[in-house]
Amino acid sequence: MQTVNDGFAAAAGKSSFIRKMFEKGLELKAQFGEDAVCDFSLGNPDVPPPLAARPALEKIAREAVEPLGLGYCPNAGIPYVREAIASFLSKQQGMELEGQDVIMTVGAAGALVCIFRAILEPGDEVLVPSPYFVEYGNYCGHFGGTLRPVESREDFSLDMAAMKAAIGPKTRAIIINSPNNPTGAIYGEAELDELCRLVEEENAKREKPIFLLSDEPYRAFAFDGASVPAILPKTKFALVVGSFSKTLSMAGERLGYIGVNPALSEADGGVLVSTLILVNRTLGFVNAPVVGQKLAAEICHETVDLSIYARRRQLMAEVLTGAGIDFIMPKGAFYFFPKAPGGDDGKFVDALLKERILAVPGSGFGRAGYFRLSSSVDEKIIARSAEGFKRAVQNV
Numbered sequence: 001m002q003t004v005n006d007g008f009a010a011a012a013g014k015s016s017f018i019r020k021m022f023e024k025g026l027e028l029k030a031q032f033g034e035d036a037v038c039d040f041s042l043g044n045p046d047v048p049p050p051l052a053a054r055p056a057l058e059k060i061a062r063e064a065v066e067p068l069g070l071g072y073c074p075n076a077g078i079p080y081v082r083e084a085i086a087s088f089l090s091k092q093q094g095m096e097l098e099g100q101d102v103i104m105t106v107g108a109a110g111a112l113v114c115i116f117r118a119i120l121e122p123g124d125e126v127l128v129p130s131p132y133f134v135e136y137g138n139y140c141g142h143f144g145g146t147l148r149p150v151e152s153r154e155d156f157s158l159d160m161a162a163m164k165a166a167i168g169p170k171t172r173a174i175i176i177n178s179p180n181n182p183t184g185a186i187y188g189e190a191e192l193d194e195l196c197r198l199v200e201e202e203n204a205k206r207e208k209p210i211f212l213l214s215d216e217p218y219r220a221f222a223f224d225g226a227s228v229p230a231i232l233p234k235t236k237f238a239l240v241v242g243s244f245s246k247t248l249s250m251a252g253e254r255l256g257y258i259g260v261n262p263a264l265s266e267a268d269g270g271v272l273v274s275t276l277i278l279v280n281r282t283l284g285f286v287n288a289p290v291v292g293q294k295l296a297a298e299i300c301h302e303t304v305d306l307s308i309y310a311r312r313r314q315l316m317a318e319v320l321t322g323a324g325i326d327f328i329m330p331k332g333a334f335y336f337f338p339k340a341p342g343g344d345d346g347k348f349v350d351a352l353l354k355e356r357i358l359a360v361p362g363s364g365f366g367r368a369g370y371f372r373l374s375s376s377v378d379e380k381i382i383a384r385s386a387e388g389f390k391r392a393v394q395n396v
């Protein structure tokens with residue numbers, strides 16, 4: 001009996017490596033106890049939200065009992081929240097956005113799904129620098145789109161020649177993620193300028209433009225003085241996507257946004273924005289969560305305590321160095337993407353598992369021979385993993 005469609009039937013059993021490791025972790029914790037397992041499999045923000053969240057939530061709770069306090073809201077988001085996020089994005093992107101240029105969504109994930117619904121025809125292609133966040137494939141696959149990974153350079157910077165060569169008649173979008181999950185790379189001004197020039201040149205020849213989707217849920221996580229360049233002023237074909245899942249530690253509240261360059265709305269008469277608002281509704285989201293919207297409007301300019309993440313990053317680097325594991329220090333986000341000792345990522349992740357250390361094979365992100373660690377984990381656990389890493393390297 002086949003209860004699901006052909007695509008999902010083919011994918012059954014091949015669920016994401018990340019989820020598999022997460023489930024394995026739960027099993028091990030149940031068997032050996034929480035303290036016996038070092039779980040670096042999932043990027044689940046575990047630090048508290050900023051202190052300002054509490055008075056903001058108290059205010060929202062007081063308003064919640066008013067008529068429509070928790071009711072349906074306009075599909076694009078509560079008007080004053082869109083204005084607040086527009087002002088947040090204007091500062092971040094160095095470009096004036098108004099409320100009408102912002103759509104509140106169900107996380108960055110919901111934002112991307114809405115964009116793909118609005119722009120893709122079956123058979124269209126979405127290019128992504130590889131390694132990449134594997135769920136992008138599902139997001140565009142829902143609408144008949146195909147994700148085409150384009151290998152990044154050895155240092156995880158963009159390979160512009162490869163990107164140019166990958167563009168074809170079916171290309172409809174390029175998705176970049178900076179700071180990057182899984183590599184921690186932050187793309188610099190010069191490479192983004194080059195990418196935007198490429199998009200502009202291509203679009204000059206096309207009726208249907210290629211969109212540059214900049215997925216930025218880790219924007220605040222930039223270390224050692226690194227900064228994340230703004231994408232919107234570089235080309236009107238860029239859409240910025242983000243969320244407060246990580247920056248405010250409110251991943252469960254599912255609050256994200258799309259920011260559109262006003263010049264694009266002027267060029268297409270606002271059709272893309274009104275389509276995004278429509279699909280946000282008809283995909284079943286209806287509107288972004290109301291409590292999350294109100295909370296984000298109050299505290300979007302804050303972040304979680306980033307010094308906690310900076311210390312964890314430093315400690316994780318020390319643990320890996322101590323074990324003789326080769327890695328590039330991540331500039332941002334909270335992941336490490338080291339080379340798997342012995343070269344076989346599956347084998348090395350198994351060796352780590354024997355030490356009750358959970359990691360995700362690089363194959364799950366489109367690059368075999370590497371593995372991913374999330375450093376969104378208490379310092380005590382990172383420190384405790386040091387001997388296990390050393391043994392796994394010896395035993396692989």
Ligand code: PLP
Pocket residue numbers: 043106107108109110133177181215217242243244245251254255256
């Ligand atoms: N994009 C990337 C690169 C991610 O790592 C994640 C979540 O881990 C998302 C998008 C989705 O985030 P959310 O929907 O919680 O904003």
